[in-house]
Amino acid sequence: MSPDAATRPVPTDPARRPATRPVTIVTGGGRGIGAAISERLAADGHDLFLTYRDRRDDAEAVAERCRAAGARVVLHRVELADLDAVAAVVPTAVAEFGTVTGLVNNAGITGRIGPFLDAPIEESELVFRINVLATIVLCRSAIAHMSTVLGGAGGSIVNISSGAATTGSPDTYIPYAASKAAVNVLGMGLAKEFGMAGVRVNTVSPGTTHTEIHAAAGRPNAPAERAARFPMRRAAEPHEIAGAVAHLLSDDASYTSGADIRITGGA
Template identity: 70%
Template sequence: MSTENETRRPVTIITGGGRGIGRAISERLVAAGHDLAITYRERGADAEAVAESLRAAGADVLVLPCDLGDAEQAASVIPAVLEHFGSFTGLVNNAGITGRIGGFLELDPEESRGVFAVNDLAPIIMSQQAIAHMAVNRGGAGGAIVNISSGAATTGAPETYIPYAMSKAALDAMTLGLAKEFGPYGVRINTVSPGTTHTEIHASAGRPNAPAERAPRIPMRRAGEPDEVAGAVAFLLGPDASYISGANIRVAGGN
């Protein structure tokens, strides 16, 4: 049994792992030798197609439908992962929603409730379960969590999506608190904060051309690509980041 554990591939959970930044993270981690559990909320056929390509690269990939805005569904992910893999070594709280782009006075409070449910409550639930499994003082073998935040957490996103920015600032605070509370028990928690990146999230928010519109105001004069974010995540989950916890890597082109 000990030999099996020593040679076993790392297992990482990625919420929203079939699209956009989540897909890029999935592909990068499989290339680094991870097996994966990925969740999706919609477009299950697309998620399965991504999983098949990852399996063809040699990974064991578990695909789980989950609406992370539903607390009960969010709480079901890690038990399913444990049933399939027996254990896991990492969690990437990637899935997130912005709400509609627009001014603060026009926002819908119920939509904002959904933003906080997905962007904050789900990561709380999943991080709590993950740490309970990984912490060495509870019999675990240690592990790492990466929270995908946003550059908006420090700009406030005026006239764009202030509740989204608020939700990501809260996620940043969770990273700091968890890193300090569970560092003594072998669990590292870090954040990656993308700036404007070429994904479908902008279309979902009602402004599909947002990356091109914002590019002139970005010091590097372009939006980012999902794989550029994925590289930072893979680093934080890898051995070269073994003494990094409570950090926030900003992948925002200089913003």
């Protein structure tokens, strides 16, 4: 990927800029937490650019529910391990909508659940490439478009981290926890560097949530298995994460930047 590809300002065509509706990119918007975020944002009046990797039918079903709520929705297939493809996401969204006002970096992977010494380094490399490097590329591209210093109109970014970032997740997925700790620090730094440019950056850190990510990691029953450890004695539901994201993208959070909202049931 060209060093400047993700930071070159994306031109906005004023003729295509919506008068009032925010336009938000949600990565991994076709399933799990991403689907819940997409549907909540559609209900709140956002138009949406949703990325997905596979299972187009699932993404289409989410898009149709969002359209039924009044949103304009564009689906975009991308492999987040391909950083050149990732660098094209924001420009493609701007070409479709005329502007982008919000970015939710939701898509990510955990790697296999298990002891640290059993985690292949190749898997850890992929975890960091998708969870950290792709997030950096998307943030660079979005900020270059949104920054008022560079001619943009400002905007808001929400990075989805994990409660694991502060526990280390021993015997579970330490490399994943480390990648999410990097996401936390990324959000903190970006909020401080670009607050003066009209870009707010915040983080939402869910605890264990009922999604398919656990099955992909080899432990489909993980939410039920872990529930007894949590003060609320249950795992989260995706819609309980979506509400915090919607708040951070809203005008109600206009002075909130650099925050990390933990949604972990008290853990």
